[in-house]
Amino acid sequence: MNPPNPPNPPKATWQTDSPGPRKSTRSLQRARRRASVARFWRRYRTHRAGVAGLAGLTLLAVLALAAPWLVGDDVQSVTRAPGRALEPPSGAFPLGTDQFGRSLLGLLVWGSRISLTVGLLAAALSVAIGTLVGVVAGHYRGWISTAVMRITDWFLVMPTLVLAIVLATVLSRSVWTVILAIGVTTWPTTARLVRAQTIAVESRPYIERAKALGGGHRHLMTRHVLPQVMPLVLAQTTLGISAAILTEATLAFLGLGDPTVVSWGGMLQDAREAGAVSSGHWWYLAPPGIAVALVALAFTLCGRAVESVLNPRLGVSR
Template identity: 80%
Template structure:
């Protein structure tokens, strides 16, 4: 009697496929951001600065809904000129009878926009020059760093005033004037960090494996200098907001838009510097935004480089 063996099929065990390189990179970035936020939350001053910035940005974004564009119109001014603060106008009115509270909220759009864009231009120029000067070295680094030193010793505000005077008065002129005069500090910091990064062994291995200049700078140097660039950006924005207010106060801003510096200039031109509601609110707004960015920058710098020992 013959027996037939029943074939048995082995069920293959379920195996978990390894994550792709992109998934692993996303997980690492997510963990890095979570770790950064946990450390950032321990800085009370940094949290205060972040909350203040979030409030100013929210007011700037919602300005058309909160006060409307007509608040800037001289012909549609709802009050009397230089009216003191009261029930209808909590911060009084300007020399045209426009509500100061509405102008203050609307002015946040221009001041913050100039601060962000000018800082982006400044940091981009400084980062490009710093990385290339630290990577190529030789005569190129010597020439470009001497130019950087020349910009460093020249008064930034004087250069910005000179550019704003010869160019047309617009928002792009202000951004250009601030951006091309404030990059040297970033360039020197990034160059120093680039030199430190390129002295590490894995850079030599990348070169030995055939990595070109562009590959080294974009794939190895840039990611390592980005934390420094991020911290520097917050500080540059603070300086850009102050410089924009100064240029507007000197009459070099865009006359067609409302800005905090422009409000101070209007108060001076109208001889209303004794009217506190015309001068104090824009000045406090400028000081708070600059302080908030500075506090955020110090907190970011402390998280990225704990050896600095920045007070919390």
């Protein structure tokens, strides 16, 4: 009689089970991110000024995105202006008209697109340069850090507006020139803040363990240092947007902006050229000036609230 066949050995399951832990790890990471965002929002909404600034910026962003449908592209046209020149506020034109008979309300809504775009992109460029310079200067010591910081100090002591005017004068007049001029002249403050934070992070014990395990410079900067300085970078970005919008308005007011587009600074420049100050046409000057001030204030309130949430020791008033 033949002996019974031995039972089949159990199949190895380590190969089929390997995707499971990876999938659960990814889901755990997503859950932690969601929890972190929810915790940030719970703390942020306790700052009434920050919530008010965020509400104002949200409304302005919706108006800027819907500008082609709300006012139309014809609002910029000089030949198809619907009103008379320098008409005071009325039912047909709530904010009056400019020297060409165009609606100032429509120009204000359309100009928000350029002002917000320049502010966001210029601040992003400035913070990106400052973060890169700050992390490199804080991680590498010796002559590299000294050389980088001396360059940073030179940019820091030079008047930012003067450097921006020089760049805007030398390069062609366009929106991208304004963005570049603001971005490459306003990064030193971010660089110094990020450098100080990088030095503080690299003094912690887990950085020494990462070095002992063979972590290189790129690994340390991207995996350990950069995530720790990102809260500071985020707060600096929100604060830098308001400064970028003010600088763009200043450059446009000085006649260094793009003459083919409508921006709030360009509206102020047109009002000055039309003699609105001497002739008493206050409705031509007030709307763009108030818009610039309110948007800068809203971004500042949001930046202060973000900074307070990410660093509660600052004790920013609510």
